[in-house]
Amino acid sequence: MVSGTSTDGAGPRRTQARPRRRWLRWLLLSPLVFALLTTAQVLVLRFVDPPLSAFMIARHFKAIGEGDWSYRTRYDWRDLDAIAPALPVSLVAAEDQNFATHHGFDLDAIEKARAHNQRMIERAEKRGTPVKRLRGASTISQQTAKNLFLWSGRSWVRKGLEAWYTVLIEALWPKHRILEMYANIAEFGDGTYGAQAASVRFFNRDASRLTANQAARLAAVLPNPRRYDAGKPGPYVLKRSAAIQRQAGHLGGAAWLRTLD
Template sequence: MTDTRTPSPSPRRRRRGRPWLIALLILALLPLGGVLIHRFLPVPVTILMAQQALAGKGLDYRWTPLEDISPHLVVSAIAAEDARFCSHGGFDLEAIEKALKHNENGRRIRGGSTISQQTAKNVFLWPGRDWVRKGLEAGYTVLIETGWGKRRILEVYLNVAEMGPGVYGAEAAARHWFGTSAADLSPRQAARLAAILPSPRRYDAGTPGPYVRRRASRIQAAARTVRNEGLAACVI
């Protein structure tokens, strides 16, 4: 009788396919490895920092632990950028819905990104608004919310966010704009730094114009609400 069974692949043929599996595993583990490393170690440099430095915009970046950053800046950043930071899981669906409605009306585009999303983008990804980057941003946001926790997320955010032309993080910004340390920022100075976060290369926190002064006043009032209502309890 003729044997019609299909012969099993040889060990050599099975081994030939394994490099693809290994490559896929490495690609899957790279994001996890990056998130794990930055859970404990300071971020050395971001893609944006490198791009701006290579373009001749300078690089002033000084890593500072969260305990050495004024609580006034902590509550001001939350008030300005993400009032529900302590209560959401990385995505503020209400803010996203409001941003979509705002943009549908043809007005100036408004983002709905949380501090967690901004941190994921700043640390791991490139600047831009393409859908690939947004998809990766969502994945990294889930990873850092799961693996870092709120306090570490805010610590990294306040260290890598651009706060002036070529100026990154609370310590560099405090010295650049006010000649003081991040630990000694006053409520007004902290509000001014938070006020320029959306456009740090356009606005001046040291000698602000009318727009930044108005925005800083609103942020300072909102920061008091954040503190009084315990909206920053997860980090201070």
């Protein structure tokens, strides 16, 4: 008797091939899906103020993991027009003096930081001492991308995502919005994010009433806001804030903000 069922194995092989083709198709489409989703994410945040940032969420979970149940996130959004102009100008003076002209990455600052850090490493090796105060070259756009969307730490994956989000932010947001976002999500003290929360915590006043000196002190702690205190500044913060005020004056002060797009 001859059976009508094929015995050449083509049917099962064809059935097994379909899931593989489907998996390969999704693998090829995943970069496009990722690009579309992240572009939409950034575009929405051009118009919508975020209730939290990735850094805020990560810090809160870290505190819980350490058993610190009293930890609280201080965060209170303020539009840039409701923040004393001295603060955003101080942030640019301290962090990214070419903010208005670069497109997300300051190549000159990167090269200067690389050369400076190499000298510091060589000196430390000769002396047999730890390396101190390496210089970073991240722009405000890069820091906004990192704080808003990503996690802390060092890895090529995180740096790649930071670069991608930086490109999107620069392409989809005006400079005014980037600076407004940074002024609201930057960490100025442990658990204290943004101009308004920092102004109330350290100076007991609204962000709109910050003086030039207070704004410079807030900008001065940004290298390490959990180590330095804007409310009770030590010699380093005082020296750095004085330099920031001088540089803010060179930029043009409050009038400089009106040059942003």
